[in-house]
Amino acid sequence: MxxxxxxxxxxxxxxxxxxLMACGLSLVFGVMRIVNLAHPSLIIAGAFISYWCFTLFGxxxxxxxxxxxxxxxxxxxxxYKLVFEKEARSAKYSEMTVLLTFAVxxxxxxxxxxxxxxxxxxxxxxYATDAFFFGTIFLPKGQLYAGLISIAIIIGLVAFLRYTRxxxxxxxxxxNRAAAELLGVNVNFVSLISFGIGVGLAGAAGSLVSFVFSFxxxxxxEWIAILMSLVVLGGMGSVQGTVIGAFLLAVISAFVGAYAGxxxxxxxxxxxxxxxxxxxxxxLFGEKPEHV
Amino acid sequence: xxxxxxxxxxxxxxxxxxxxxxxPIKIGASLPLTGNFSVSGEKHEKGYQLCVDLINEKGGLLxxxxxLIISDNRSDIGTALSQYERFINxxxxxxxxxxxxxxxxxPISAVLAKNGMVHPIPAxxxxxxxxxxxxxIFYFQQNAAEYIGSSVEGVLKNLVDEGERPSxxxxxxxxxxxxxxxxxxxxxxxxxxxxxxxxxxxxxGYLADAGMEVVYTEKWPEEGFxxxxxxxxxxxxxxxxxVVGLTASAEEAVQLTRALKTVRANPKMLYLSQGTQxxxxxxxxxxxxxxxxxxxxxxxxxxxxxxLAGEDFSNQDFQxxxxxxxxxxxxxxxxxxxxxxxxxxxxxIGANSTDNAKMGExxxxxxxxxxxxxxxxxxxxxxxxxxxxxxFLIAQWQNGQLKFVYPTDEFEGVSDLxxxxxxx
Numbered sequence: 116m117x118x119x120x121x122x123x124x125x126x127x128x129x130x131x132x133x134x135l136m137a138c139g140l141s142l143v144f145g146v147m148r149i150v151n152l153a154h155p156s157l158i159i160a161g162a163f164i165s166y167w168c169f170t171l172f173g174x175x176x177x178x179x180x181x182x183x184x185x186x187x188x189x190x191x192x193x194x195y196k197l198v199f200e201k202e203a204r205s206a207k208y209s210e211m212t213v214l215l216t217f218a219v220x221x222x223x224x225x226x227x228x229x230x231x232x233x234x235x236x237x238x239x240x241x242y243a244t245d246a247f248f249f250g251t252i253f254l255p256k257g258q259l260y261a262g263l264i265s266i267a268i269i270i271g272l273v274a275f276l277r278y279t280r281x282x283x284x285x286x287x288x289x290x291n292r293a294a295a296e297l298l299g300v301n302v303n304f305v306s307l308i309s310f311g312i313g314v315g316l317a318g319a320a321g322s323l324v325s326f327v328f329s330f331x332x333x334x335x336x337e338w339i340a341i342l343m344s345l346v347v348l349g350g351m352g353s354v355q356g357t358v359i360g361a362f363l364l365a366v367i368s369a370f371v372g373a374y375a376g377x378x379x380x381x382x383x384x385x386x387x388x389x390x391x392x393x394x395x396x397x398x399l400f401g402e403k404p405e406h407v
Numbered sequence: 408x409x410x411x412x413x414x415x416x417x418x419x420x421x422x423x424x425x426x427x428x429x430x431p432i433k434i435g436a437s438l439p440l441t442g443n444f445s446v447s448g449e450k451h452e453k454g455y456q457l458c459v460d461l462i463n464e465k466g467g468l469l470x471x472x473x474x475l476i477i478s479d480n481r482s483d484i485g486t487a488l489s490q491y492e493r494f495i496n497x498x499x500x501x502x503x504x505x506x507x508x509x510x511x512x513x514p515i516s517a518v519l520a521k522n523g524m525v526h527p528i529p530a531x532x533x534x535x536x537x538x539x540x541x542x543x544i545f546y547f548q549q550n551a552a553e554y555i556g557s558s559v560e561g562v563l564k565n566l567v568d569e570g571e572r573p574s575x576x577x578x579x580x581x582x583x584x585x586x587x588x589x590x591x592x593x594x595x596x597x598x599x600x601x602x603x604x605x606x607x608x609x610x611x612g613y614l615a616d617a618g619m620e621v622v623y624t625e626k627w628p629e630e631g632f633x634x635x636x637x638x639x640x641x642x643x644x645x646x647x648x649x650v651v652g653l654t655a656s657a658e659e660a661v662q663l664t665r666a667l668k669t670v671r672a673n674p675k676m677l678y679l680s681q682g683t684q685x686x687x688x689x690x691x692x693x694x695x696x697x698x699x700x701x702x703x704x705x706x707x708x709x710x711x712x713x714x715l716a717g718e719d720f721s722n723q724d725f726q727x728x729x730x731x732x733x734x735x736x737x738x739x740x741x742x743x744x745x746x747x748x749x750x751x752x753x754x755x756i757g758a759n760s761t762d763n764a765k766m767g768e769x770x771x772x773x774x775x776x777x778x779x780x781x782x783x784x785x786x787x788x789x790x791x792x793x794x795x796x797x798x799f800l801i802a803q804w805q806n807g808q809l810k811f812v813y814p815t816d817e818f819e820g821v822s823d824l825x826x827x828x829x830x831x
Contacts, residue, residue: 118644125636224441233445235658237665237690244668244695244831255636255669328633329658329690333441333481337631372634373641377627378582380634 117251118373124254126369130362131262132320132327136338137345137357138269139316145289145352146309149199149212153219155335155342157314160223161187161321162238162330163231169238169325176238176322177264183318191314194219195307203306220335227332237329261323268319269358272312276354285309289352341381344388350401360399431474432467432761434459434751435494436504439511442482443630446657446686447507447740451529452477454744455504457732458715458752465716468755476500480511487511488518495522501761504747507740508655509533509552509584510629516541525754525763525770527747528792530740533588534598537791538606543767545788547747547781548704549797552588553598555702556613558799559651559678562700562813563617566824573675576614577623577647579638579663580680583655587626589680590653594621614651622647629655639666650674654681660701661690668695668831675827676700683802683809684738693807698828702799705739705746705783706811708820709800713749713781717756720749725782746781753779 140154161183168179198219202211237243242256276282287295288305296302324330345364349356364387372380391398436455439448459475462468476498480487487506494500495518503519505528506512512531519526520541527545528536532552537544563572578593580586591598595612599605614621623645625638642650650667654660660682667677668691681687682701705722712721725745729737737745750770758765770779771788775796778785787795801813803825810822 121640122637125634125640129634129636228441228445233441233449235446235656235661235686235690237661239690239692244665244691246669246671248671253640253670257669258636329661331445331658333443333445336442341631341633369634369637372637377579377625377632377634377638380637381628381631384631 121252122369122373123366124252125258126366127362128255128258128262129369130365131265132258132323133341133345133365134358134361135265135268135316135323136320137342137349137361138272138354139313139320140342141346141349141352141354141357142272142285142316143310143313144346145354146285147199147203147212147306148209149216149310150209151313152213152216152339153223154216154313154317155338156220156223156227156332157187157190157317158321158324158338159330159332159335160190160227161318162325163227163236163321164318165322165325166236166238167231169240175240176325177240177260180264180319180322183322184315185318187318187321188311188315190318191311192307194314195310199310200303200307203303220339224332224335231332233331233333235329235331236325238325240326243326257326261327264323265320268316269354272316273354281305281308340388341384344384344391347398348387348391350398353398353400356398356400431472432469432502432755433474433476433498433500434502434504435476435478435491435498435500437478437480437487437490437494437506437511437515439482439487439507440477440479442480443656443658444482444508444511446684447530448479448482450684450738450740451507451744453729453733454529454737454741455748457729457741458745458748460732461728462716462748462752465718468716468752469759469761475504480506482508482511484511484514487515491515491518495519495524502751502755502763502766503527504744504751505529505531509536509588510655512536513584516544520544523763525751525766527751529743529747530585533584534606535588535600537793538600541792543763543770544792545750545770545786546793547743547750547783547786549794549799551793552585553592553607553609555589555680555799556592558702558801558813559593559700560613560617561798562801562824563619563649563676565815566813567676567826571675571826572618573647573649574618574620575622575645575647576619576649576651577642577645577674578614578621578651578653579623579625579627579642580651580653581629581655581659582626583629586653586655586680590624590626593651594624619649632659635662635666636669639663639670639672642667643670643672648675650677652677652679654679657681657684657686657690660687664691664695664699671831673828673830677828678702682804684740685736688804688807688809693804695831696804697806698825699804700812701802701804701809703739703802703809703811704800705742706800706802706809707736708811709784709818711780711782711784713746713783714753715749716752720782722782742782746783746786749781750779750786 164183165176168174246253345360349360368380368383478490534551595610598607678700754766757769773787
């Protein structure tokens with residue numbers, strides 16, 4: 116029983132971090148139909164900001180999270196203006212953005228490597244390798260804090276989407292871009308802000324990731340498949356679905372790792388991606404695509 | 408008239424030959440500068456580049472400048488293969504330097520053998536690389552990875568009192584060429600070729616030889632593994648007092664050590680296959696690193712004297728030159744490629760040409776008395792290209808410094824073993 120509870124705790128803590136890593140990806144797809152393959156590379160950029168804040172100025176990565184988020188938000192706005200805005204009305208927009216974001220990922224990867232070298236980094240506040248012990252059960256402080264902060268940020272995001280005017284506009288654009296435009300929503304501005312928020316969330320996730328996992332510029336290639344599986348499971352564009360998908364898969368993979376072996380724990384994400392695309396391509400909470 | 412034309416032709420040929428003699432010696436090296444092996448790949452680049460620059464500063468090789476062409480293979484097998492093909496068939500290189508990791512080295516060894524190139528290997532310890540029947544491959548570390556366990560056994564038997572020795576071992580490793588190879592030796596497994604056929608039967612294994620009971624084994628996938636706490640918790644629950652972590656990269660060594668610390672798994676001894684790098688110390692901190700054992704091919708204190716540009720060039724000279732060029736201390740990931748470059752330079756001088764067949768003959772002819780001399784020590788090779796009589800060094804992190812603890816009879820300056828490993 117204790118062993119099972121321990122695995123559940125580890126899965127939930129990891130799920131919280133995954134949820135924040137993936138929900139920016141989901142938001143950006145929901146509003147703009149951009150499959151942002153550069154999202155994990157931007158998470159790494161956020162991780163580097165927190166790493167250097169910690170190393171140079173001793174700023175705890177949790178405290179530097181707003182800095183990372185703000186810097187990445189601005190980078191998101193610039194990226195959208197430079198790369199995506201011009202093609203927003205193209206019929207092949209989603210397909211084009213896959214290639215565009217792939218290119219952006221490579222540029223970010225190369226730029227980070229040039230600026231910070233390809234050496235691995237990890238931020239090491241004391242709590243990153245500490246835990247609360249309750250008998251034989253432990254709660255890893257690093258993952259716990261990261262998970263709780265992730266949940267708080269996601270709740271804030273959901274509240275913003277649900278209770279603010281801009282949030283209404285973002286949700287309206289997400290549900291039906293043409294109808295939102297007809298009703299007077301400035302969909303271009305909404306897309307710009309949404310992309311900025313999505314990338315800002317990557318920055319926030321990067322700060323938390325910086326003390327949970329070690330990272331280096333090319334690490335994002337390992338994360339994209341995992342994050343995509345979370346988003347697809349929850350339903351492309353559904354932030355709530357992504358959060359539930361993240362917790363579900365993180366817990367399942369923790370149990371698979373404990374009982375079937377570590378090799379299979381990573382496989383869990385890919386098997387889930389494969390099965391969900393076969394059985395329910397719209398994901399758990401996504402809308403079924405309309406057939407024309 | 409005919410005489411004039413003939414003289415002109417001869418003169419032109421002479422000029423052409425003169426120009427050819429001044430052409431640089433081209434060297435190709437495909438390295439993982441990005442991707443999973445980038446930490447080591449970048450350091451290999453520095454080691455190769457430093458050596459080439461030093462040779463050029465001293466007038467080059469056979470009177471010709473060296474031109475090092477380095478390409479980033481992104482830690483990807485297909486890219487590494489095509490880059491070596493390009494070096495040979497498009498860039499027309501005279502020599503090649505090997506890449507990093509057994510995973511990349513195994514496939515490219517066939518390409519280089521097919522093209523008759525000498526293949527000096529900086530990091531490719533899996534035994535299977537050397538049993539494919541390829542000529543002219545030469546390994547520039549101590550021995551195949553399968554035999555690293557003999558040094559671990561040596562530490563247990565020779566440096567730890569019987570009553571203090573651990574008795575239960577947990578062995579966890581990456582599902583990677585190199586890590587699998589070390590695990591095979593420690594666990595006493597059979598090594599087979601991918602195409603079938605047994606290469607070696609390593610039973611009963613070094614852990615059994617040392618009287619260890621293996622209570623837990625696990626491996627994680629090569630890429631994308633993140634569930635380190637779960638793994639560390641399983642290790643802790645196994646009750647093992649010797650933890651063997653065979654990681655494919657320094658990054659994994661950091662992740663595993665941090666996870667063991669977080670769950671408070673407190674083995675008497677922790678041995679890792681990676682972790683000599685400064686990045687390891689930075690990632691885990693001096694306290695957590697204290698007492699961790701790592702095998703290594705190189706150590707800053709070992710007084711090897713190699714050769715460069717026909718002159719003695721010691722391990723300490725190497726460190727000074729490295730710090731002067733790059734502003735930081737080298738570790739084994741730069742020292743090993745530097746040694747590769749030294750060995751190849753000596754082969755060119757020995758063969759008095761860049762004819763790879765002649766260079767291969769010269770390298771095969773090295774003996775214990777007349778070895779290739781490098782900052783990694785003297786090298787002579789057996790007929791499959793593995794070094795002869797070279798034990799691996801075992802180092803230990805002590806108070807933030809990597810101390811050399813085994814073998815104890817080869818050099819001065821050996822530190823006492825810290826045992827048991829302090830609790831986290």
